[in-house]
Amino acid sequence: MPTGIRLKRxxxxxxxILSLTLQSKIEDPRLEGIFITDVDxxxxxxxxNIYISAIEGQSRASKALEGLNHARxxxxxxxxxxxxxxxxxxxxxxxxxxxxxxxxxxTLLAKIQSxxxxxxxxxxxxxxxxxxxxxQD
Numbered sequence: 001m002p003t004g005i006r007l008k009r010x011x012x013x014x015x016x017i018l019s020l021t022l023q024s025k026i027e028d029p030r031l032e033g034i035f036i037t038d039v040d041x042x043x044x045x046x047x048x049n050i051y052i053s054a055i056e057g058q059s060r061a062s063k064a065l066e067g068l069n070h071a072r073x074x075x076x077x078x079x080x081x082x083x084x085x086x087x088x089x090x091x092x093x094x095x096x097x098x099x100x101x102x103x104x105x106x107t108l109l110a111k112i113q114s115x116x117x118x119x120x121x122x123x124x125x126x127x128x129x130x131x132x133x134x135x136q137d
Contacts, residue, residue, distance in 0.1 A: 001043050013083055014048055015039040021078045030067030034060070037096040041089055048089040051096035061095040068093040 002010065019036050038051040052068065054060040068075075072091050080088045 002045070007041060007043065010041050010045070010083075010085070011039045014041065014050075014079060014089075017079055017082050018050065018075060021075060025078070026071055026074070028067045028071060030063045031071070034064050034068075037098060045085065045087055045089050048091050050091060050093050051098075052093060053096045053099045057100050058095070058097065065093050065095060 015036050015038070018039070022031055022034060022036070033054050033056065034052050035054070036050060037053050040049045040051075041047070042049075050068075052064060054064060072093075076088055076091055079091075
């Protein structure tokens, strides 16, 4: 079994190789705009869970996963050529909703901030009106 540091290196290297392969060697239209968010290899190196996402969001999930499962053999072949492991793990692909959730959180925070700025402008206008009335007295 690899150590924690070695396992992290393996995860990072698999992510790097698969990302480059998706960008440069695969021409499947189902995989355009797909990016790998994370790779998690189990301690026995039997399975590599690969998490993917796309800018378009969840609507592309089923087609992208179908395309990756179709290209699984080629991706494993590319890994075997570029990484030195006795056993290349079986590739399993999963959709990663994290980028979509992060975008939703950013949208909500921006909305809250704009509401607070609107409240502050309203309060500032009320203060100015009160100061004008006090100055006239």
